[in-house]
Amino acid sequence: GAGVSQSPSNKVTEKGKDVELRCDPISGHTALYWYRQSLGQGLEFLIYFQGNSAPDKSGLPSDRFSAERTGGSVSTLTIQRTQQEDSAVYLCASSLIAGGKNNEQFFGPGTRLTVL
Amino acid sequence: DQQVKQNSPSLSVQEGRISILNCDYTNSMFDYFLWYKKYPAEGPTFLISISSIKDKNEDGRFTVFLNKSAKHLSLHIVPSQPGDSAVYFCAATDSGTYKYIFGTGTRLKVLA
Numbered sequence: 001g002a003g004v005s006q007s008p009s010n011k012v013t014e015k016g017k018d019v020e021l022r023c024d025p026i027s028g029h030t031a032l033y034w035y036r037q038s039l040g041q042g043l044e045f046l047i048y049f050q051g052n053s054a055p056d057k058s059g060l061p062s063d064r065f066s067a068e069r070t071g072g073s074v075s076t077l078t079i080q081r082t083q084q085e086d087s088a089v090y091l092c093a094s095s096l097i098a099g100g101k102n103n104e105q106f107f108g109p110g111t112r113l114t115v116l
Numbered sequence: 117d118q119q120v121k122q123n124s125p126s127l128s129v130q131e132g133r134i135s136i137l138n139c140d141y142t143n144s145m146f147d148y149f150l151w152y153k154k155y156p157a158e159g160p161t162f163l164i165s166i167s168s169i170k171d172k173n174e175d176g177r178f179t180v181f182l183n184k185s186a187k188h189l190s191l192h193i194v195p196s197q198p199g200d201s202a203v204y205f206c207a208a209t210d211s212g213t214y215k216y217i218f219g220t221g222t223r224l225k226v227l228a
Contacts, residue, residue, distance in 0.1 A: 004159070009157075031214060033214075035218075040220070041220060042120070042122075042205065042218040042219050042220040042221060043160070043205065043207075043216075043218040044218075045215055045216070045217075048214055048215070050214075056214075056215070091159055091160070093159075095214075098214035099209075099211060099212060099213050099214040100211055101148050101165075101167055101211045102165070104150065104162040104165065105162075105216060106162070107152075107159030107160045107161070108159050109157065109158050109159045110157075110158075110159055
């Protein structure tokens with residue numbers, strides 16, 4: 001498939017457990033983004049990668065959230081000690097480069113996280 | 117502080133009629149605007165964009181209008197089709213950066 005893929009599609013976990021969410025961007029896309037959509041809200045920016053570096057982590061809600069990207073490709077978003085307010089759909093997107101016009105971000109289907 | 121606002125959470129339109137979705141922004145640094153469409157259980161898909169140097173961009177049934185002085189943009193869908201039923205997100209960016217700021221979305225329902 002040529003699109004952005006994410007796994008798992010759904011994750012139910014208990015409060016206090018750690019979770020890992022995975023994103024496979026479109027091949028050749030150097031920029032990768034993580035967003036979160038809580039119920040009734042817009043897409044909230046979390047973090048962005050250019051290659052394997054994350055120049056902007058300002059959107060991460062707390063130090064329980066971290067992300068890494070390896071080989072300029074796959075990215076993992078880790079949430080430690082999950083809380084109920086972490087329940088949301090986590091969306092990954094990629095683009096050929098970061099920024100600029102006519103350089104749209106392509107989104108994956110998202111991971112729906114439910115923290116009980 | 118919401119920099120991009122979609123004040124109508126939902127809209128219902130009869131098939132064949134025009135759908136108009138609105139979006140307002142506050143940051144005058146934004147110079148590139150996009151509309152994404154989202155079906156349930158899928159990620160948003162890019163629909164159409166407009167640069168601040170234009171006031172209109174058209175792609176088939178979809179037209180985006182930009183009024184910079186009012187900091188307002190709108191998406192027109194003509195004619196509306198049942199398959200257009202989805203949530204539409206407006207996004208804005210300063211193209212010198214990478215960050216898209218999204219609105220909260222408008223759920224469009226096209227009635228057959």
